[in-house]
Amino acid sequence: MSVSDHAMPIGFLTCPGTHPGSPVRRDDAYEHDLQVDALRPALAALGHELVEIDWRSPVEAFADMPLVLVGTPWDYQDAERAFLDQLDTLEAAGHIVCNSSAVVRWNASKTYLRDLERRGVATIPTDWAQAPDISDILFAMEKFGNDTVVAKRQVGAGAEGQSIHHRAKLDPLWCMEQPAMLQPFLPQIQSDGEYSFLFVEAEFSHALRKRAAPGDYRVQSIYGGMEEPFEPSSADRAAAQAVIDAVPFDAPLYARIDMVRGSDGGLLVMEAELIEPFLYPTQGPRLGVMLATAIDRRLCQ
Ligand SMILES: Nc1ncnc2c1ncn2[C@@H]1O[C@H](COP(=O)(O)OP(=O)(O)O)[C@@H](O)[C@H]1O
Numbered sequence: 661m662s663v664s665d666h667a668m669p670i671g672f673l674t675c676p677g678t679h680p681g682s683p684v685r686r687d688d689a690y691e692h693d694l695q696v697d698a699l700r701p702a703l704a705a706l707g708h709e710l711v712e713i714d715w716r717s718p719v720e721a722f723a724d725m726p727l728v729l730v731g732t733p734w735d736y737q738d739a740e741r742a743f744l745d746q747l748d749t750l751e752a753a754g755h756i757v758c759n760s761s762a763v764v765r766w767n768a769s770k771t772y773l774r775d776l777e778r779r780g781v782a783t784i785p786t787d788w789a790q791a792p793d794i795s796d797i798l799f800a801m802e803k804f805g806n807d808t809v810v811a812k813r814q815v816g817a818g819a820e821g822q823s824i825h826h827r828a829k830l831d832p833l834w835c836m837e838q839p840a841m842l843q844p845f846l847p848q849i850q851s852d853g854e855y856s857f858l859f860v861e862a863e864f865s866h867a868l869r870k871r872a873a874p875g876d877y878r879v880q881s882i883y884g885g886m887e888e889p890f891e892p893s894s895a896d897r898a899a900a901q902a903v904i905d906a907v908p909f910d911a912p913l914y915a916r917i918d919m920v921r922g923s924d925g926g927l928l929v930m931e932a933e934l935i936e937p938f939l940y941p942t943q944g945p946r947l948g949v950m951l952a953t954a955i956d957r958r959l960c961q
Pocket residue numbers: 784810812816817818819820822843844845846847849854872877878879880918930931
């Protein structure tokens with residue numbers, strides 16, 4: 661690699677929970693460090709310096725950063741409007757934001773799954789409900805022909821606010837006070853796990869499998885989920901590629917496509933994570949260089 665003649669600081673958005681040295685750093689901020697450790701040397705090899713910067717910083721603080729990565733602003737859900745406004749402000753001031761404000765807006769509500777479905781992607785059957793109660797759960801059970809239904813927020817992450825309902829033990833008082841989505845429970849999540857496919861500008865980097873802890877169905881590490889290596893078949897890779905190719909924007913700089921097996925063995929999209937996904941750099945040794953190369957290319961354009 662040669663050092664390019666347009667060496668520049670690259671912003672990496674953080675929040676108090678992830679910023680290095682912050683007194684309120686979260687226990688899982690090591691994921692921030694892993695991502696930065698993968699990217700910083702790869703950018704440095706091209707002459708660029710990665711600079712961690714709190715997303716709430718005044719726009720002037722970004723003045724010398726032509727490109728800003730939506731890194732680990734993990735508290736944006738608590739201030740979504742302000743966060744989206746900040747991305748807009750940065751773009752209006754001439755900064756390249758990755759992923760772009762438009763992509764982030766589209767991806768902030770899981771209703772984007774409807775767009776992917778319309779574009780031919782295999783999705784999990786979903787019933788969309790504004791503020792569901794137990795009658796919606798019963799309706800979904802009939803519609804899906806399934807006695808177990810998962811209820812999730814349309815805007816959410818980390819399985820927060822999520823619940824599972826079995827026909828034999830329904831809570832008649834259950835309700836959700838925000839826009840929700842109801843899906844049949846896919847038992848493959850427990851028998852086979854969930855897959856993550858990492859892409860840089862729609863080019864495949866690596867994949868891994870996540871398994872839930874015994875007795876749980878959520879694969880997230882906070883619930884005891886574990887990752888394991890996974891070498892996808894060409895069919896599985898094509899299924900993930902079809903999701904990224906269906907995103908209705910130019911290829912995003914980075915993407916994590918989460919998938920689960922349907923009853924016919926084919927992969928269905930669980931989520932297309934385009935905002936601030938953990939990119940599992942440890943499992944993907946090429947990731948840092950792929951990202952740095954793509955960033956460098958964007959700076960040249
Ligand atoms: N329909 C489903 N069937 C089985 N497990 C599910 C289903 N939907 C979600 N899950 C489990 O819950 C987790 C969180 O759901 P997900 O849709 O990925 O939302 P988020 O990660 O944004 O909270 C998934 O990783 C999976 O383990």
